[in-house]
Amino acid sequence: MDGTVDLGGTAGWGPVPAPDPTEPAFGQPWEGRAFALTLLTIGRISGRNIDAFRHALARLDRAAYFDDGYYGRWLAAAELMLADSAILAPGAVDARARALAGEDALEPAVPEPCKPDYAATGPGSLRTVDQAPAFAPGDAVRAKDLDPPGHTRLPRYVRGHVGVVELVQPAQVLPDTNAHFQGENPEHVYSVRFTSQELWGADAEEFAVTIELYESYLEPA
Amino acid sequence: MTQQTTRPTPAQRTEALEQLLTERELVDPKVVDGFVARYETEVGPLNGAKVVARAWTDPAYRERLLADGTAAIAELGFSGPQGEHIVVVENTPAVHNVVVCTLCSCYPWPVLGLPPSWYKDPAYRARVVREPRTVLREMGLDLPESTDIVVHDSSSEVRWLVLPERPASTAGLSEAELVPLVTRDALVGVAKVAP
Numbered sequence: 283m284d285g286t287v288d289l290g291g292t293a294g295w296g297p298v299p300a301p302d303p304t305e306p307a308f309g310q311p312w313e314g315r316a317f318a319l320t321l322l323t324i325g326r327i328s329g330r331n332i333d334a335f336r337h338a339l340a341r342l343d344r345a346a347y348f349d350d351g352y353y354g355r356w357l358a359a360a361e362l363m364l365a366d367s368a369i370l371a372p373g374a375v376d377a378r379a380r381a382l383a384g385e386d387a388l389e390p391a392v393p394e395p396c397k398p399d400y401a402a403t404g405p406g407s408l409r410t411v412d413q414a415p416a417f418a419p420g421d422a423v424r425a426k427d428l429d430p431p432g433h434t435r436l437p438r439y440v441r442g443h444v445g446v447v448e449l450v451q452p453a454q455v456l457p458d459t460n461a462h463f464q465g466e467n468p469e470h471v472y473s474v475r476f477t478s479q480e481l482w483g484a485d486a487e488e489f490a491v492t493i494e495l496y497e498s499y500l501e502p503a
Numbered sequence: 504m505t506q507q508t509t510r511p512t513p514a515q516r517t518e519a520l521e522q523l524l525t526e527r528e529l530v531d532p533k534v535v536d537g538f539v540a541r542y543e544t545e546v547g548p549l550n551g552a553k554v555v556a557r558a559w560t561d562p563a564y565r566e567r568l569l570a571d572g573t574a575a576i577a578e579l580g581f582s583g584p585q586g587e588h589i590v591v592v593e594n595t596p597a598v599h600n601v602v603v604c605t606l607c608s609c610y611p612w613p614v615l616g617l618p619p620s621w622y623k624d625p626a627y628r629a630r631v632v633r634e635p636r637t638v639l640r641e642m643g644l645d646l647p648e649s650t651d652i653v654v655h656d657s658s659s660e661v662r663w664l665v666l667p668e669r670p671a672s673t674a675g676l677s678e679a680e681l682v683p684l685v686t687r688d689a690l691v692g693v694a695k696v697a698p
């Protein structure tokens with residue numbers, strides 16, 4: 283699913299903000315609370331996983347994604363996951379926030395929770411895969427030119443382009459299915475190196491990009 | 504009754520969410536306090552600086568760090584969420600590595616803590632895979648044309664840490680004296696360690 287999150291190579295953002303070495307972990311107190319509430323939502327409350335969280339981020343509209351910064355989008359994604367699991371009714375957070383601000387807001391009824399029937403087969407995202415990796419360091423591979431309807435970690439800017447396998451990384455849960463509770467389907471993962479000219483054309487600055495691509499994203503080139 | 508005028512602020516929405524989950528006994532505010540305190544005080548770039556200072560002063564450790572980052576980092580007691588598999592890449596005069604996550608803001612929490620604003624900014628996420636030399640120059644790092652740039656886009660659960668070059672002027676310093684010189688920005692690759 284192409285979406286707001288897939289920013290690599292897009293234009294129109296202006297300069298990068300100047301780093302501030304004294305920047306604290308949380309610029310404002312609510313950011314720390316939103317961070318912790320989101321982690322608790324992913325890990326314990328909604329019954330959802332980190333891939334479902336990233337997919338929730340990908341489903342936010344542009345305002346929800348950008349307007350309140352990084353922890354603003356975490357908060358919006360946590361709300362979405364809690365609504366998906368019927369822990370909270372849609373609109374419940376907005377109604378309570380308006381009530382806290384002194385408005386006469388009607389809060390929706392608490393729904394019957396409906397968490398996904400899901401249990402991870404192990405901690406984290408690293409898994410073992412019985413079959414040997416299809417590719418080895420030095421192999422030329424092409425990132426498939428596909429835009430699946432659901433979640434993916436195959437960004438637009440590498441699709442259709444040819445790179446070289448640099449490293450075989452540990453096998454990992456496939457986000458494309460895990461985000462939708464359709465199974466972990468672990469795959470081998472490769473760090474694939476692309477030249478800047480392959481990605482951006484002959485006039486590009488001279489550099490290379492490495493990116494981790496799941497085996498099903500790749501075909502021999 | 505108050506007129507509905509603007510949408511709630513994120514601070515109000517956060518407070519509302521915490522209230523709703525606390526009322527249902529799904530969240531204990533003390534647990535939230537603990538998470539916040541941990542990432543404000545314990546998990547931050549000082550951890551990564553300690554890893555680098557050790558690597559600069561202990562050649563055997565440096566070899567282990569480059570061969571198996573996760574294990575070598577765990578030797579110093581650093582592990583946890585967003586650190587399942589950390590790969591360490593070494594900056595040299597010939598090759599400069601810089602790290603990004605174009606799809607979100609994946610970052611090696613156990614060694615760097617939570618990402619700073621510039622790392623999460625759309626401009627950094629979008630541009631550093633398109634014109635890294637220009638972006639680095641804007642951020643104050645003007646690399647010679649003879650230095651190759653490699654950008655690492657963290658699209659899976661692999662996390663990247665940069666081992667910066669040790670300035671020659673620090674030759675006489677101890678491991679403990681080196682730690683405060685190693686900055687967050689150098690550990691991501693948008694700066695060098697200042698001589």
